[in-house]
Amino acid sequence: MKTLLKSGAAALALTVAASAASAEGKLVLYHWFEYMPQEVLDKFTAETGIEVTMDTYDSNEAMLASLKAGAIGTYDLAVPGDYMVSIMAGEGLLDTIADGELKNKGNIQANWADPSFDPGRKHSIPYQWGSTSFAVNRDVYGGDIQTTDILFNPPKELSGRINMLDSQGEVLAMAALHLGIPQCSTDREQLKALNAMLVGAKQHWSSFNSDTAKEVLVSGDAAVGQIYDGFAAKAREEGANIEYAYPTQGYVAWMDNVVLLKDAPNRDSAIKFMDFLLEPENIAAVTNYAQYNAGVTGVETFLDPSLATQPEKNPHAKAGPGVFIEVCSEEVQEVYDQIWTNVKK
């Protein structure tokens, strides 16, 4: 017992010492899983001496929930999608970046410099942008896949072998496209139809999972997976015979952004890291890893040339529009929550 106590005390002292040593330059990042190559973090540490700690999440909603449940004030940066940036700004979870604070702000591509979800880029910088649609295993199904029917009204071969993202925003936006109704509709008939369609479509789905969206396609556990374009490209490279679809009804477009969180414990480090990510070479390394697209000028020379020709990055001529997920009012959101519960009950 005594020895146990002693070793316990020694271990505790070690931990305390370890955390004290790194307290000078720290950065705590709250990020999506499998979205940040370790080399980029190592390079940042080598350049600045700042040590980076990273926690991961698997959906915008999970990140928001965690921040609101008390994690705000412990992280410096997070990487929400477009609509979530507006929500977080509305919730007062974001800090404002003063003019001139980011010396590389000018590197942001013009079309991403003043987005509707963060006018004037007061809180955020672009991280990556891409699309969410779905990929189909071509060994299992040879027919036309350029339609949202594949997810919501699938052919027999695919029924029961579909993995959906465990993300209310992405599933409901895709469902709205399928029905041809506007997102966040306040029309009761449309909402009822949305509810009925989703509840009916559930029988075709085998699982809800964002984390394993790639893995289930590679392993063959699912024949269809709702998935992000770069993730689908990775799955294809890992050996899955899959094709990424751009349905004629439309698909979800998104941009993930690095935001400065309110009460960031290491605000200076955070600003440095944002500047670091605005340098073309660094963000290009992220793009090469995650296989999406950067929003920074001058990245082209650093990009893997094969990325540009990837089928996942090149919508065909008949592809529907790419739409961003909208932020619904509280009333509509409550209905959306109810629909989501009805689907998952």
Next chain:
Amino acid sequence: MAGGAASGGSATTDTYKEARTWLLMPAWVTLSILVLAPVAMMLVYSFLTKEFRGGVIWEFSLAAYDQFFCDRGLFGDEPCTIEWTYLQIFWRSIWQAGTATLLSLAIGFPTAYFIATRPEHTRPMWVFLITIPYWVNLLIRTVSMKFLLRDQGPLNDFLINIGLIDSPIHIVNTNFAVQLGLFYSYLPFMVLPIYAAVERYNFSLSEAAADLYATKWVTLRRVLLPAVKPGVIAGCILVFVPSMGSFLAPDLLGGAKNFMIGSLIEEQFKGNAGNWPFGAAASMILMTMVLVLLLLYARQQARAEKAEG
């Protein structure tokens, strides 16, 4: 285990009678602050108004319980009818946990019995064999289970290779996979109490029954089983209660498509919904249900003891 320890007390003495308040003080203080106070706070939260997207507003509200019991339509403006959604989720949890408990009992009872009837010096080895897998993290065990069972996994490969089946058996992402996962998670909690009870059992009773020409199975049912019942019930409770609140098995093995109470509660704090009062209310209802169940058991235990004299 709970009931047994409460009632057992043959060696109870009053050596430290004067000091008992001081001896119990640390436990009282710790548990009051870290268990009772949080539960009380949770009760308070369940009667507060939800803040949109997570958190609470300090205003009294019955909305959480209303949402649980009242179906007011998709738009929340119809008169109250019985809400089946959450009752269905509760019922599914009871069903899944119950099936897992029965499965554990069906496998665990013979195992515990077999171990308890081994020669005395080999018994610890058998107990170790049962408990060793439980030193490996619960998550890893659950994911290992999934890895083994998947369509292209080793089990299906093996069965196809030996020609037993032609196409993979689909197990992952079914209710059965969840039951299997729960069974796998908590099996030793079934085996160990039953083992302890059978080990204490006086086999001369069985011999007496056999002398009276009772068959072995009649002896098992009429003589042994009543004698080891406390162990069996303790095992069932220890498997059933954690299974009820589980969210890992339904999430990892069930494909997260059918809520169990655990996942429903988790979703309120960590996922899409962000409705804290509702999560607190669902937790209160779950806790009340389990405690009532245990209270009924304890009362029945006490009555049985009284009957024995």
Next chain:
Amino acid sequence: MATSKSAKFDIKTYGGFKAITMLCLLVLYAPLVVVTIYSFNASVSLTNWEGISLRWYVDVFTGPESEKFKIAALNSFVIAIIAATVSTMIATLAATAMIRGGKFKLRTVSFGLISLPLMVPEIVTAVATLIFFNSIGFDRGLMTIILAHTAFCIPFAYLPISARMQGVEDTYEQAALDLYATKRQAFTKILVPLMMPGIISGFILAFIVSLDDFIITNFVKGAGVETLPTAIFGSVKQGMKPNIMAISTMLLGVSVLMVTISYFVSKSDNTK
């Protein structure tokens, strides 16, 4: 051992029970054995076998996730040591009052309070603790995990300790008291040493429970604070990975080792 069939044993034997026991062991070990085998796979892919290799074991200690797991393992260890030590001390005192304190009014209530964390589903404890820390504005971090684990471990430490104390006659303490030892001396010099096997099993049980806990930790942990289970969860959420298989195999190895040691220790323990 199964062959020892005297007439007396026959009444105890039920056909099929042995088969079910073997089935039970098969079910318990099959997933872990499969994972152990695949942890030696040279391939990056989980399903293709490309020969035997130790690369994933090297990866655990030097790979990109090694730092994270090292810190997480250290955190887990520190938390488990503190939580198990404190809860064992609390449980020992409480057991003394409960078993050696005579009959008293609050006995049942106290027992209910002590076993409450066992009777309430873990998710409820987790939610309640989260709400509690949140409402009193307690910053979540290592400390919140230690506090939550300490409370949660008390019943796990209490059960073996009280079971042992019921089995230990109070004659030695009485003898010491007759020889004018104080109550305190009787407790520290006689009862506690006699109780040691129970206290150690209580400590070990509490230690394992703390080390393995995921649900409560996941709710009360602070940003960037990982324990081994939460780090593993962060990793396996995206599916089984070869380095996790290697970790699993090592955990299995350590547990077999520890169990073997404790087996021999208990064999040499004559007090039983």
